[in-house]
Amino acid sequence: ESPLKEDFPNAITKVILLDKAGGEVSAWELYGKISAVIGKDIGENRVDIDLSRSAYASMVDVEHAVLNYAAGNWYIEDLDSRNGLSVKKINQSETFKLAGNQPCKLDFGDVIFIGMCQLKLA
Numbered sequence: 001e002s003p004l005k006e007d008f009p010n011a012i013t014k015v016i017l018l019d020k021a022g023g024e025v026s027a028w029e030l031y032g033k034i035s036a037v038i039g040k041d042i043g044e045n046r047v048d049i050d051l052s053r054s055a056y057a058s059m060v061d062v063e064h065a066v067l068n069y070a071a072g073n074w075y076i077e078d079l080d081s082r083n084g085l086s087v088k089k090i091n092q093s094e095t096f097k098l099a100g101n102q103p104c105k106l107d108f109g110d111v112i113f114i115g116m117c118q119l120k121l122a
Contacts, residue, residue, distance in 0.1 A: 010107075010108040011108065012030060012074050012106060012107075012108050012121045012122070013029065013030055013031045013122070014027050014028060014029050014030055014031070014121075014122050015027065015028045015030060015036070015038075015049055015067070015112075015119050015120070015121060015122075016119065016120045016121075016122055017051070017054060017117060017118070017119055018111075018118040018119070018120055019055075025054070026053075026054075027122075028048065028049045030067070030069075030074070033048070033069065034068065034069045034070075035048075035066060035067060035068045035069065036048035036049055036066070036067040037049070037063055037065075037066050037067075037079075038051065038060075038064050038065045038066065038067065038112075038114060038119070039051065039060060039061055039062050039063040039064045039065070039079075040052035040057060040060055040061075040062050040064075042062050045062050045063070047062075047063065049067075049119070051064075051114065051117050054117050055116075055117075056115045056116035056117050058115075059083050059114070059115025059116055059117070060081075060083075060114055060115050060117060061079070061081040061082055061083070063079050064078070064079060064081045064085065064114050065077060065078050065079055065081065065085050065112070065114060066079055067106075068103070073105050073106070074105075074106045074121070075103040075104060075105055075106060076098070076103065076104050076106055076112060077098075077101065077102070077103045077104070078098050078099075078100050078101075078102075080100050080101075081114075083114075083115045084097055084098065084100075085097070085098055085112060085113060085114050086098065086112075086113040087104055087106070087110055087111070087112055087113070088110065088111045088113070089107065089110055090107055090108070090109035090110050095111075095113060106121055107121070108121060108122065109121065109122070
C-alpha cells in the first residue's frame with residue numbers, strides 16, 4: 001500500500017506529463033498503486049499511463065516502461081523499448097539513460113524522459 005501524502009510530504013503520488021515549457025498537460029495518480037505501465041492504449045492493449053495523445057507518441061512503445069513500488073520507493077524499468085528511457089534526478093543537471101532491466105530508484109521531483117515525453121514525479 002502506498003504511503004499517505006501527509007505522512008510523507010515528499011512521497012511520489014502522481015506522474016505529470018509536461019509540455020516543452022514545463023506546463024502540465026496530463027496527470028495520473030499513483031496513490032494506492034504498486035505498479036503502473038507507461039506506454040500507449042492501442043487496440044485491446046491498455047496501460048496505466050497512456051502517452052498515445054502526447055506530441056511525441058510515435059517515440060513511445062505500446063509497453064515502454066513500468067513503475068514499481070517496493071520497500072517504500074518507486075522504481076522505473078525500461079521494458080526493452082526501441083527508444084529507451086532517461087531520468088533526470090532532481091538534484092543533478094545531467095540526464096542519464098537507463099540500461100535495460102536495470103530498475104532505477106526515483107525521487108520526488110525527478111523527470112523521466114520517454115522518447116521526447118517528459119514525465120515529472122510529484
